[in-house]
Amino acid sequence: MxxxxxxxxxxxxxxxxxxxxxxxxxxxxxxxxxxxxxxxxxxxxxxxxxxxxxxxxxxxxxxxxxxxxxxxxxxxxxxxxxxxxxxxxxxxxxxxxxxxxxxxxxxxxxxxxxxxxxxxxxxxxxxxxxxxxxxxxxxxxxxxxxxxxxxxxxxxxxxxxxxxxxxxxxxxxxxxxxxxxxxxxxxxxxxxxxxxxxxxxxxxxxxxxxxxxxxxxxxxxxxxxxxxxxxxxxxxxxxxxxxxxxxxxxxxIARNLNPDDLVAVAEMDGLRVDTALKPSMFYMAMNLSQKPFDDPKVRLAMRYLIDYQGLGDTVMNGIGVPRASFVQLGAYGALDEEAGQPFNLDIEKARALLAEAGYPEGFTVSLILGSHAYADPIAQTIQEAAAKVGVTFQIERMANSQLFAKTRAREFQAAMLGFKTSVPDAHGMASRHVANPDNGAGAGLGQYPSWRSAYHDPAMNARVEDALFERDPATRTEMYHQLQRDVMQDGPQAYIMQTMESAALSDxxxxxxxxxxxxxxxxxxx
Known part of the structure; x- marks a missing residue:
């Protein structure tokens, strides 16, 4: 060679x-x-x-x-x-x-x-x-x-x-x-x-x-x-x-610059920035096989601890679009930008949900993340908001390969992850983030974020399949819309953004x- x-x-x-x-x-x-x-x-x-x-x-x-x-x-x-x-x-x-x-x-x-x-x-x-x-x-x-x-x-x-x-x-x-x-x-x-x-x-x-x-x-x-x-x-x-x-x-070409670097590079002679919106979601995964994330009210509370607007204006500026839906913008069946991100940072709402779930004083869990440049500041922002309701996220940083190995083995409580679908259709995400064909610990379905989070709902599996084979386009679209609304309420992931990939290039x-x-x-x- x-x-x-x-x-x-x-x-x-x-x-x-x-x-x-x-x-x-x-x-x-x-x-x-x-x-x-x-x-x-x-x-x-x-x-x-x-x-x-x-x-x-x-x-x-x-x-x-x-x-x-x-x-x-x-x-x-x-x-x-x-x-x-x-x-x-x-x-x-x-x-x-x-x-x-x-x-x-x-x-x-x-x-x-x-x-x-x-x-x-x-x-x-x-x-x-x-x-x-x-x-x-x-x-x-x-x-x-x-x-x-x-x-x-x-x-x-x-x-x-x-x-x-x-x-x-x-x-x-x-x-x-x-x-x-x-x-x-x-x-x-x-x-x-x-x-x-x-x-x-x-x-x-x-x-x-x-x-x-x-x-x-x-x-x-x-x-x-x-x-x-x-x-x-x-x-x-x-x-x-x-x-x-x-x-x-x-x-x-530099492929992993942070927002500040991208802004600076765009102003430099001889350099430029090129961006593409990706069919990829960045999210906080929660492991339902362990407390406290087995409770849907706890999972919903996590969504109210995410400052979508603040992150969009700072950390995620130029690298992602705030989004709480699991289906990427541009896909068939996706909720629009407004409907796909209905949450705002609401500390009191999160506090009330945790109290209803039996955690009025909060809890302590680990949050693992890899080496993506944006993972750490996003995790820290959520950590700071969570502390206000008594929730302590113990952040552990590691190489991406180690992160993937742990999450695919269900060896985590919460994790910052990304997932890219292969098709411009809502089924691409629904078939991995909602459907779970076998929740057994030995099934080893590491390619399914639903399995990694031990999320299994036979009724949801049926809804994903029904939407796949629905022949009327308007009906199929609405089926996916409702699926997204429901998953935003009690699904296993708290979606944070749809990623944009930015490359800084020499002229x-x-x-x-x-x-x-x-x-x-x-x-x-x-």
Whole structure:
């Protein structure tokens, strides 16, 4: 595997860097959440961003309109009249980076692999009736360029496209390269922990955990060649350090600046800020398997301890939109901005609710959070408001990877988390934040925020499914509206904002393309 940039560039300490190569895009980014590059297991937003630039899926989100899907591995697709069969016709000439021809049979093996391994991403397929038991009959390849998905019910086609077609579960993996490197029954999971083997515009050339990720354009890629042949992502956790690196020309893009830094950078010559509203919610998760959060009145009280207006004007300015609904703005079925944020900071209301729940003197709980720049000031603001009603939040800070491990194992009382959906439809969030197919402690449904919080309501599960299959658009929209109103009253999460991702860029970067669902490294230019 040849290096992407001169070895000296990677070895130098940060202050020694003076300029970025013309042939490479260099980013400062907090990437401490990366733990694997196996598409069957990846869940973190940053790893997903990198993977979707190294591996193509069946279809892709249109860069100019995220509600539309465009060809990717598939050049076209057909939907049967009954809505239960989707046939994808793959492009001719697909080749893996090692020169091996890539076929539809490799693709269905890749999809079967997701189900066989059974990690959280399998839910993208099981949500549509696919299982390890029926996959051989339901996900098929009659020839080298055709993939057929046979659905058990007529799901909305755009949901299938977003959840499966444009998702990492339909990445085309190199079976001939992966299988010889399998360890026991892991189907290459350990081997893919630090490498990629798929069809896409870039390959993962190197990952130094906690330091950097390097991508190099794939020489055998059948699609348009990336504008820049190399991508270097340097792990920089501190926003202030990212800003200094950008100002000094050490990086082209800083990805995690705080609001004050973004305002300052926007006024500097040669630098600019670009922003995209993401289908991602930041929230305080509460574990219902432990007191006091098993009481809905306590959970409602937490919402009245959030100063949405104050946070929106300060900490969240430029990085998020205050929002208490679990459905992101822009999604089908979402409440509008006003209806989706009906709460105001109300200390007396919170105090009364806690008294009704049997906690007139408050309580003490732990609140864990990761290394996102905005997590700490938001947590501190809530901590200060909570103290006024006798509630003590003991804040514990940790790396994002540790945060995710704890919350996915239900080892927390309260936690500051983010969640990004894969589809511009209310079902994307409802299917993970409200529905919970199995609340058993051993179910291990770490990809479901509802499961992490031990929230399980069979009636809510039924309402989510009913809304999914409602054929009348007006009725379906109202079903989602009411679901959001109800969850804001007694759901397991206190939603705080819908995140906006802001990137500070050097004017040397002439093209930077992203939307709510994708960041397109291959379209970046200098």
């Amino acid at each position: 040849k290096p992407l940039l001169p070895a000296l560039l990677l070895a130098l300490p940060l202050p020694a860097l003076a300029a970025t190569p013309d042939t490479a895009l260099v980013m400062a980014y907090n990437i401490d959440a990366i733990s694997t590059f196996d598409p069957a297991q990846v869940a973190e937003v940053v790893t997903d961003e990198i993977l979707t630039n190294t591996c193509d899926a069946l279809v892709d989100f249109d860069p100019g309109d995220e509600a539309n899907f465009i060809p990717s591995l598939a050049e076209r697709w057909d939907v049967a009249e009954d809505g239960q069969t989707i046939t994808f016709h793959l492009k001719e000439g697909l080749v893996f980076p090692d020169g091996t021809p890539a076929t539809a049979r490799d693709l269905i093996w890749s999809m079967h692999r997701v189900l066989s391994l059974g990690y959280g991403n399998a839910a993208q397929l099981t949500d549509f009736g696919f299982t390890a038991e029926n996959m051989a009959e339901r996900i098929t390849a009659p020839d080298d360029r055709t993939v057929i998905l046979s659905l058990d019910r007529p799901y909305p086609v755009n949901l299938v496209m977003g959840s499966i077609g444009a998702n990492r579960v339909s990445f085309l993996l190199n079976r001939a390269e992966i299988e010889p490197n399998a360890q026991g029954e892991d189907m290459g999971n350990a081997w893919l922990g630090a490498r990629t083997a798929c069809v896409g515009p870039y390959t993962l050339a190197r990952w130094n955990s906690g330091e950097s990720v390097m991508l190099e354009a794939s020489e055998r890629y059948a699609g348009p060649a990336p504008a820049l042949p190399r991508i270097l992502i340097r792990h920089v956790a501190e926003p202030g350090t990212q800003r200094l690196m950008l100002q000094h020309g050490d990086v082209d 040397a970067v002439t093209e930077w393309t992203w939307n709510g669902f994708r960041t397109y490294y291959d379209l970046a230019a200098k």
